[in-house]
Amino acid sequence: MYRTLFRLVLSFFLLGSLLGPAIAQTQPGRPSAGGPGDKVELLPPGADSLVVLNTPGQVIRKLYNNVRFRHKGVLMYCNLAIQNVTTNVIEAYGNVRIIQGDTISVRGDTMFYYGNVRQANLRGHVVMKDRKMTLTTARLDYDMQGGIAHYPTPGRIVDNENVLTSREGYYDTRSKQFTFKDDVKLVNPKYTLTADSLLYNSLSKIATFQGPTRIVSKDGVLTAVEGQYNTVSRISNFQRRATVETPKYRLTGDSLYYDNITELGVARGHVIMVAKDKQAIILGDHVRYNGKIGISRVTGHAVAKSISGQDTLFLRADTLFSFDNKETNTRRLLAHKNVYVFKSDLQSKCDSLIYNTADSTIYFYKKPIVWSQNKYQMEADSMRAFLKNNRIHTMYLRAKAFVISLDTLQNFNQIKGRTITAYFATKPVATTAVGPKGELTASARPVPPGSTTTAPEQKTELERVIVEGNGQSIYFAVDDKNKLIGMNHVECSRMNLEFTDSKVGTIRFYGQPDSKFVPPHEIVGDVKELDGFRWRQEEKPTKGQVLWLETPPPAQPVNKNSPKKKPGVKPLAKKTVLTSEK
Numbered sequence: 001m002y003r004t005l006f007r008l009v010l011s012f013f014l015l016g017s018l019l020g021p022a023i024a025q026t027q028p029g030r031p032s033a034g035g036p037g038d039k040v041e042l043l044p045p046g047a048d049s050l051v052v053l054n055t056p057g058q059v060i061r062k063l064y065n066n067v068r069f070r071h072k073g074v075l076m077y078c079n080l081a082i083q084n085v086t087t088n089v090i091e092a093y094g095n096v097r098i099i100q101g102d103t104i105s106v107r108g109d110t111m112f113y114y115g116n117v118r119q120a121n122l123r124g125h126v127v128m129k130d131r132k133m134t135l136t137t138a139r140l141d142y143d144m145q146g147g148i149a150h151y152p153t154p155g156r157i158v159d160n161e162n163v164l165t166s167r168e169g170y171y172d173t174r175s176k177q178f179t180f181k182d183d184v185k186l187v188n189p190k191y192t193l194t195a196d197s198l199l200y201n202s203l204s205k206i207a208t209f210q211g212p213t214r215i216v217s218k219d220g221v222l223t224a225v226e227g228q229y230n231t232v233s234r235i236s237n238f239q240r241r242a243t244v245e246t247p248k249y250r251l252t253g254d255s256l257y258y259d260n261i262t263e264l265g266v267a268r269g270h271v272i273m274v275a276k277d278k279q280a281i282i283l284g285d286h287v288r289y290n291g292k293i294g295i296s297r298v299t300g301h302a303v304a305k306s307i308s309g310q311d312t313l314f315l316r317a318d319t320l321f322s323f324d325n326k327e328t329n330t331r332r333l334l335a336h337k338n339v340y341v342f343k344s345d346l347q348s349k350c351d352s353l354i355y356n357t358a359d360s361t362i363y364f365y366k367k368p369i370v371w372s373q374n375k376y377q378m379e380a381d382s383m384r385a386f387l388k389n390n391r392i393h394t395m396y397l398r399a400k401a402f403v404i405s406l407d408t409l410q411n412f413n414q415i416k417g418r419t420i421t422a423y424f425a426t427k428p429v430a431t432t433a434v435g436p437k438g439e440l441t442a443s444a445r446p447v448p449p450g451s452t453t454t455a456p457e458q459k460t461e462l463e464r465v466i467v468e469g470n471g472q473s474i475y476f477a478v479d480d481k482n483k484l485i486g487m488n489h490v491e492c493s494r495m496n497l498e499f500t501d502s503k504v505g506t507i508r509f510y511g512q513p514d515s516k517f518v519p520p521h522e523i524v525g526d527v528k529e530l531d532g533f534r535w536r537q538e539e540k541p542t543k544g545q546v547l548w549l550e551t552p553p554p555a556q557p558v559n560k561n562s563p564k565k566k567p568g569v570k571p572l573a574k575k576t577v578l579t580s581e582k
Contacts, residue, residue: 039088040076040115043068047081059085067092071115072144075099078111088115096122105129106140118144126151133159137169147173154183163187166198176202191217205231209238220246224256234260250274253287263291271298278331278357279307282320294324301548304333306355308390314342314546315355330358340541340552345426345460346385346392347371347540349552360387370395371540375406376462378422388426391460395422402532405462407503409484411476414530415497418469425463465497472530473497475504476523487518487528534558 048065061083069076069083069090079094090113098106098120109124120142128135137155142148149171157164167182178200186193196211207229215222222245227238236258243252254269266288267273273282273296285300298304298320306313317335324331333355341348341362351366364370364383371377372392380397387393397403401420405413467473472491479485492513498506509515518527536556544550 038115039085040069040071040083040090040113042083043070043075058087061085071113072118073100076111076113089113090115098122103130108140120144133157149173161188178202191215207231220244220249227256236260248275248277250276251287265289265291273298275331280331281305281307282322284320294326296320296322296324298322302335303547304335304355306357306390311344311390313346313390314543315353316340316541316546316548317353325358328358330356332356332358340546342541342543342546345372349539349541350383360390361385362387369536369539371537372424372462373460374537377404377536378402378420380420391426391458392424393426394424395420397422400532401467402530403465404533404535405499407476407478408482409476409478411484411487412528412533412535413475413504414473414533415465415467415495416470416472416530416532417467417495419467421466421468422462423464424460426458426460428458461501462499464499467495467497469493471495473507474528474530475507478503484520486520487523489516489518490514 042061042063047063047067049063051062051064053060053062063081063083065079067078067081069081075098076090076092077095077097077099078092080092082091084090090111092111092113094109096108096111098104098111106122106126106128108122108126110122112121112123113119122140122142124138126135126137126140128140135151135155135157137151138153139151141150141152143150151169154165154167155169164180164184164186166180166184169181170179171177172179178198180195180198182196184193184195184198193213193215195209195213197209198213199208199210200206201208209224209227209229211225213222213224213227222238222243224238224242225240227236227242229236236256238256239254241252241254242256243250244256245251251265251267251271251273253267253271255267257266257268258264266286268286271282271284271287273287274280282296282298282302282304284298284302286298288297289295299318302317302320304315304320304322306315315333315335317339318337319335321334321336322331323334335353335355337351339348339350339353341353348364348368348370350364350368353365353368354363355361356363362385364385367379367381368383369377369379370383370385378395378397378401380401381399383398384396385392385394386396397420399418401415401417403415403420403422405415407413471494472489473495474487474489475497476487477485490507490509490513492509492511494510495513496508496510497504534556538553539555541552542550545552
């Protein structure tokens with residue numbers, strides 16, 4: 001996208017190479033002081049008629065029809081001329097022409113030529129032509145001695161591909177600097193450029209934008225306030241809040257740098273990258289983009305947003321890397337150091353993270369912790385989360401896995417093991433309605449596909465947990481009236497726990513479980529916690545923290561107390577636990 005946009009701009013700046021030599025050739029060499037060679041010469045036969053005016057102290061001639069002059073190699077023609085030989089000034093009227101060699105011609109209705117300072121001022125319908133371009137304006141002032149050409153009235157420059165208009169224009173034949181000012185507009189078959197002012201140097205081949213600038217093409221729109229473009233190296237550098245927008249992407253930054261050859265781009269200062277088709281946004285202070293390999297790096301207050309329906313996943317890290325797969329049109333996002341995640345049904349913090357949009361999978365590494373729905377907490381050496389419809393569906397915990405579930409009685413159900421797989425279910429939140437007889441009924445009607453009605457609120461709940469290796473669990477048993485009847489502490493190699501409404505339902509133990517039941521009056525102190533238990537709700541990131549608006553709290557210190565004592569052995573509550581062996 002960037003390569004195409006800046007390639008279109010290049011064709012405009014080539015206009016400078018056409019116009020520059022044209023005006024430069026109209027400047028003859030600097031005259032020597034004094035001498036008869038400095039006077040404007042009337043070429044024979046001079047004119048059809050000549051009248052000498054009687055003016056005291058001055059020699060003034062009035063010439064009619066086919067008038068021809070020459071000065072420093074420049075030929076001048078007109079229908080009527082008033083020549084002041086004494087002051088070396090000519091007033092020319094009617095079909096005024098200036099010819100330089102066989103390439104440059106200037107026409108106008110009127111010309112005032114001051115020979116001593118070599119200044120030509122043309123008025124009326126002024127047209128300047130060379131072999132490749134035509135300049136049309138109502139006024140053209142050309143200072144041959146200072147090397148400055150100026151049109152102070154609206155002008156129009158046309159070549160084979162471009163039409164450039166502006167209210168005012170300058171050309172310095174010494175520095176080779178073009179300056180177009182006020183309402184600058186360039187129309188090309190491939191793009192249209194509008195700017196407040198535009199400078200171009202035909203020696204350095206650098207174009208400079210000053211003031212609001214907008215470039216529109218079929219590939220996108222570039223807007224900037226100030227910037228430069230090198231037509232040789234094809235490097236562009238825009239400042240003061242520049243934006244590049246295409247049908248699929250939008251990139252904004254305080255400054256934008258792009259190398260059209262290497263496809264390397266750099267954006268600095270409050271950078272915003274929007275992938276419209278993927279509904280993804282990346283923010284940061286500094287963005288580096290390599291278009292050839294499709295890699296972006298974001299540093300400084302880096303944040304990624306992934307929008308899905310009415311929900312958004314926010315991701316913060318010290319550094320973000322984005323890897324584009326052009327074949328599958330998917331993206332892989334890598335977050336490095338101090339990673340924080342916020343979503344309506346999931347929050348997390350870890351050292352590094354990989355988000356693969358191809359299969360909606362998130363990988364958490366180095367002491368990750370995940371919270372869900374304000375009542376689930378999961379920890380392990382590494383985790384993998386699979387999202388379905390942008391909601392958490394499955395969590396895979398590897399090595400030192402620990403899952404905590406807060407029940408309705410504010411008790412902590414706990415599960416530990418070598419590996420844990422947790423399955424979640426997303427359901428509509430039940431709404432209360434009044435029945436035909438005045439009774440209260442619960443309903444949760446899904447919204448039909450294509451309906452414009454706002455989707456009902458949804459909740460994600462833990463549905464099933466499978467523990468593999470060194471399994472341990474503490475879960476609190478309740479009766480039909482949601483009253484606590486005791487706590488079960490079980491250890492076995494493999495277990496399967498099923499939940500209903502955040503409560504432990506059916507449990508299956510495989511192998512030879514070591515089971516204990518603790519009555520309510522004995523559930524005190526460390527008995528109700530597994531080794532390594534830490535409820536770290538205070539560390540759960542908020543949306544403001546992920547967006548760098550708030551400072552995240554420090555991690556809680558690890559409890560290094562001695563292992564907890566196991567409770568005394570009592571029979572298990574048979575109505576609560578279902579055991580089986582392979």
